[in-house]
Amino acid sequence: MTDSPFAAVRHLDLFAQMSDEAFARLMRGAYLQSFPPQLQLITEGDPSDFLHVLISGRVELYSSWDGRETSMATVHPVSTFILAATVRDAPYLMSARTVEKCRLVLIPSQDARAVFEQDFGFAKAIVTELARCYRSTIRTSKSLKLRNSQERLANYLLRQLGKSGNRTRFELLAEKRRVASYLGMTPENLSRAFNALKAHGVEIDGSSVTIVDRDKLLSFARPNPLLDDYSN
Amino acid sequence: MTDSPFAAVRHLDLFAQMSDEAFARLMRGAYLQSFPPQLQLITEGDPSDFLHVLISGRVELYSSWDGRETSMATVHPVSTFILAATVRDAPYLMSARTVEKCRLVLIPSQDARAVFEQDFGFAKAIVTELARCYRSTIRTSKSLKLRNSQERLANYLLRQLGKSGNRTRFELLAEKRRVASYLGMTPENLSRAFNALKAHGVEIDGSSVTIVDRDKLLSFARPNPLLDDYSN
DNA sequence: TGTTGGTCTTGATAATTATCAAGGCGACCG
DNA sequence: CGGTCGCCTTGATAATTATCAAGACCAACA
Numbered sequence: 001m002t003d004s005p006f007a008a009v010r011h012l013d014l015f016a017q018m019s020d021e022a023f024a025r026l027m028r029g030a031y032l033q034s035f036p037p038q039l040q041l042i043t044e045g046d047p048s049d050f051l052h053v054l055i056s057g058r059v060e061l062y063s064s065w066d067g068r069e070t071s072m073a074t075v076h077p078v079s080t081f082i083l084a085a086t087v088r089d090a091p092y093l094m095s096a097r098t099v100e101k102c103r104l105v106l107i108p109s110q111d112a113r114a115v116f117e118q119d120f121g122f123a124k125a126i127v128t129e130l131a132r133c134y135r136s137t138i139r140t141s142k143s144l145k146l147r148n149s150q151e152r153l154a155n156y157l158l159r160q161l162g163k164s165g166n167r168t169r170f171e172l173l174a175e176k177r178r179v180a181s182y183l184g185m186t187p188e189n190l191s192r193a194f195n196a197l198k199a200h201g202v203e204i205d206g207s208s209v210t211i212v213d214r215d216k217l218l219s220f221a222r223p224n225p226l227l228d229d230y231s232n
Numbered sequence: 233m234t235d236s237p238f239a240a241v242r243h244l245d246l247f248a249q250m251s252d253e254a255f256a257r258l259m260r261g262a263y264l265q266s267f268p269p270q271l272q273l274i275t276e277g278d279p280s281d282f283l284h285v286l287i288s289g290r291v292e293l294y295s296s297w298d299g300r301e302t303s304m305a306t307v308h309p310v311s312t313f314i315l316a317a318t319v320r321d322a323p324y325l326m327s328a329r330t331v332e333k334c335r336l337v338l339i340p341s342q343d344a345r346a347v348f349e350q351d352f353g354f355a356k357a358i359v360t361e362l363a364r365c366y367r368s369t370i371r372t373s374k375s376l377k378l379r380n381s382q383e384r385l386a387n388y389l390l391r392q393l394g395k396s397g398n399r400t401r402f403e404l405l406a407e408k409r410r411v412a413s414y415l416g417m418t419p420e421n422l423s424r425a426f427n428a429l430k431a432h433g434v435e436i437d438g439s440s441v442t443i444v445d446r447d448k449l450l451s452f453a454r455p456n457p458l459l460d461d462y463s464n
Numbered sequence: 465t466g467t468t469g470g471t472c473t474t475g476a477t478a479a480t481t482a483t484c485a486a487g488g489c490g491a492c493c494g
Numbered sequence: 495c496g497g498t499c500g501c502c503t504t505g506a507t508a509a510t511t512a513t514c515a516a517g518a519c520c521a522a523c524a
Contacts, residue, residue, distance in 0.1 A: 063374045063377075065378040065459060066378070072373070072374070084362075088360065091458070093458055116356070120352045123352065123356055123359060127358050128320065130359060133366050134362055135325055137373060138326070141304070141369060142295045142297065142302070142325070144416070146298070146302055148479095148480070149481075150480095175502095177502080184376070185481075186481075186483080187501080188483080188502090189481060191502065192504085195503095195504095206502095222297075226297075226323070227297060232320060380511090381511075407471075408472065417512090418511075419471080420512075420513080423472065423474080424473090424511095
């Protein structure tokens with residue numbers, strides 16, 4: 001086990017402000033593990049045994065009820081997930097599965113809680129991170145309630161456009177069925193929504209999206225920082 | 233200005249763990265204010281000037297986009313709202329209006345942030361509170377994506393039933409149009425959903441709800457702690 | 465006591481979204 | 495190279511939800 005994955009953890013905002021001693025205590029029981037694609041890491045409802053830090057690969061968070069399933073988020077490296085369940089010592093609210101081959105650092109939840117009780121810097125960083133997650137989820141909820149599926153897709157594409165550095169052409173970072181579920185619709189509906197957006201300056205070829213007319217898309221999507229700016 | 237509202241603030245989980253000194257510093261610039269019904273307290277997008285503590289009355293949190301509006305939550309005393317915006321020093325994501333006559337303690341956000349930086353107890357309490365809010369919002373989002381409107385209403389009624397101490401008859405604590413918006417539907421649709429639930433053991437008379445057959449409602453609603461138990 | 469304004473309900477209709485079925489396409493693999 | 499599998503798309507249809515319009519009800523109030 002090399003030192004580098006732990007260095008990557010250390011550089012995360014969540015762990016950067018804590019003392020070396022507290023970080024060492026946190027990592028004492030932590031370990032790095034690799035997982036194959038499509039492996040279920042977490043089952044919702046289970047007790048939160050580990051704080052997960054994704055080092056490489058992608059992880060999908062999803063939830064189920066009564067045989068239905070919905071994609072809640074995709075986690076990209078390097079970041080943590082299920083922080084809230086860990087600090088509350090409560091069951092996971094979402095399941096997690098690897099999308100591709102992944103490396104994760106697993107930190108025993110009781111260690112995370114113990115260090116949280118002792119290290120002020122860690123506690124402060126957790127506040128910042130949880131506030132960010134909370135606000136992000138509020139935005140998701142607003143988007144679901146205030147917009148129809150075409151509008152959600154249009155704004156999703158604009159956000160992806162921003163993340164890709166405003167190159168007019170970019171790749172969807174997940175399969176369409178996953179994107180559909182994330183946006184709260186069926187794959188069929190997503191397909192038709194893409195067709196509808198052709199009239200608003202969007203071209204799609206496989207997983208490659210081209211924003212032909214950004215202004216036209218903007219005037220249709222009406223993005224709003226209170227729904228679409230996930231940075232704060 | 234009597235001392236009692238500040239005592240009520242002190243007893244909130246969020247403020248109970250901090251030092252007397254830190255609490256005093258926090259309250260130095262705080263003040264109690266009364267507001268009439270239907271008054272807009274906060275406009276989404278505005279900078280977060282004050283951490284709000286509701287002492288009496290009810291406050292509705294809501295959001296708008298493109299002329300549409302949706303109810304996000306109803307705040308009951310004694311509790312805080314817009315904590316996340318305050319700690320992140322970010323714009324409010326939701327607007328707030330009084331439902332009835334309200335008394336609020338307003339704590340300058342910069343004081344809250346300053347004390348948060350200094351007082352470990354306060355920081356820890358914020359973590360707990362934010363994690364609770366975050367998980368609550370995740371549940372809302374899951375409910376919106378995994379359930380149709382009748383199922384959302386059925387489970388909402390079961391939650392209200394629990395809150396009322398399982399008395400079979402209880403009052404809706406908000407106008408139906410507000411409940412409808414909170415649950416992500418129109419008032420007309422809510423009205424029809426209530427009619428549909430008659431077949432599953434629910435009787436409605438004005439704002440008074442009677443659960444005639446709890447088991448029948450349970451078998452229709454299929455409540456799940458991962459969606460409906462807002463306590464942790 | 466009549467008026468007024470709001471909410472709630474109901475019916476009719478439209479829009480949105482989901483479901484079902486079939487076929488196309490591409491990747492992977494024997 | 496042919497076959498198989500999964501994903502995506504399209505069409506047809508159904509279910510869900512929203513919109514529009516009208517009327518009932520109720521509380522506040524002059």
